[in-house]
Amino acid sequence: MTWITRAKNTWCPGCGNFAIEHALKDVLTDLAEEGRRAEDFVLVSGIGCHAKIADYLAVNSFYAIHGRTLPVAAGIKLANPGLTVIACAGDGDAYAEGLDHLVFAAKRNQDITVIIHDNRVYGLTTGQYTPTSYEGFRGRSTPGGIRERPINPVALMLASGATFVARTYTRKRDHLREVLTAAVLHRGFSFVDVLQVCATYNNLTEYYDDRVYLLEGHDTADLTGAMGKAREWDYSTDAPIALGIFYEEEAPANPWTAMGGIGKDERERTIRTILKEKT
Numbered sequence: 141m142t143w144i145t146r147a148k149n150t151w152c153p154g155c156g157n158f159a160i161e162h163a164l165k166d167v168l169t170d171l172a173e174e175g176r177r178a179e180d181f182v183l184v185s186g187i188g189c190h191a192k193i194a195d196y197l198a199v200n201s202f203y204a205i206h207g208r209t210l211p212v213a214a215g216i217k218l219a220n221p222g223l224t225v226i227a228c229a230g231d232g233d234a235y236a237e238g239l240d241h242l243v244f245a246a247k248r249n250q251d252i253t254v255i256i257h258d259n260r261v262y263g264l265t266t267g268q269y270t271p272t273s274y275e276g277f278r279g280r281s282t283p284g285g286i287r288e289r290p291i292n293p294v295a296l297m298l299a300s301g302a303t304f305v306a307r308t309y310t311r312k313r314d315h316l317r318e319v320l321t322a323a324v325l326h327r328g329f330s331f332v333d334v335l336q337v338c339a340t341y342n343n344l345t346e347y348y349d350d351r352v353y354l355l356e357g358h359d360t361a362d363l364t365g366a367m368g369k370a371r372e373w374d375y376s377t378d379a380p381i382a383l384g385i386f387y388e389e390e391a392p393a394n395p396w397t398a399m400g401g402i403g404k405d406e407r408e409r410t411i412r413t414i415l416k417e418k419t
């Protein structure tokens with residue numbers, strides 16, 4: 141199975157998106173070797189540089205509109221719970237336009253995996269600040285430097301009830317692959333904030349390389365401890381940056397009834413009735 145398509149890749153050289161694409165390819169390869177079929181995976185992406193991953197990976201995919209990656213992923217899972225649904229979103233996509241969807245998906249604990257390509261800048265539109273850009277960041281729309289503090293998405297997801305919360309980094313390839321595998325295998329809502337280098341508009345390679353460390357001896361069942369680790373670095377000021385699984389919990393998944401349980405005839409009858417009422 142060839143997981144990389146022949147579509148022309150237009151990401152900038154050095155972009156962290158490549159690492160995420162290849163880590164995800166490795167995860168899909170491993171799972172396929174264990175018996176999962178390629179057609180059992182669905183990849184949903186949003187709008188932004190990250191979204192082109194839907195063109196580059198050879199799985200069924202859907203480009204959602206800006207900020208709406210999660211409602212689409214949730215709808216797919218609801219329609220067919222047998223699918224493994226992976227949503228890729230950018231930090232602007234998920235933490236600005238799509239923030240309410242992200243919080244509610246975590247609250248609902250639907251069995252989908254969300255991978256945030258968090259380069260902390262709007263790369264596709266040439267460098268505006270996003271909710272995770274650091275205080276003082278000078279972008280195209282903020283030449284004087286932003287005066288807001290960034291949000292901390294790891295702490296936010298812990299507070300929202302996500303049952304799998306992790307952070308990794310595009311230059312830690314093995315770690316990225318391990319964390320993405322665990323996220324996809326987790327039953328329930330899994331969230332991974334990937335610190336991604338944007339080589340062109342926000343190259344934080346040196347900053348990250350100097351500060352990241354792997355969580356060791358951390359109890360992933362301890363929510364309070366996870367919150368403490370999550371708040372160690374606030375996405376702005378200097379501090380060690382923990383990478384790893386902060387929190388993991390088995391909990392009942394999505395309380396909504398799957399539409400896939402409705403028979404074809406009944407579904408068609410319902411759709412016909414709805415359409416008739418609208419005409």
Ligand code: SF4
Binds near residue numbers: 189337
């Ligand atoms: S602008 Fe940044 S995020 Fe977009 S492709 Fe280039 S390096 Fe990657």
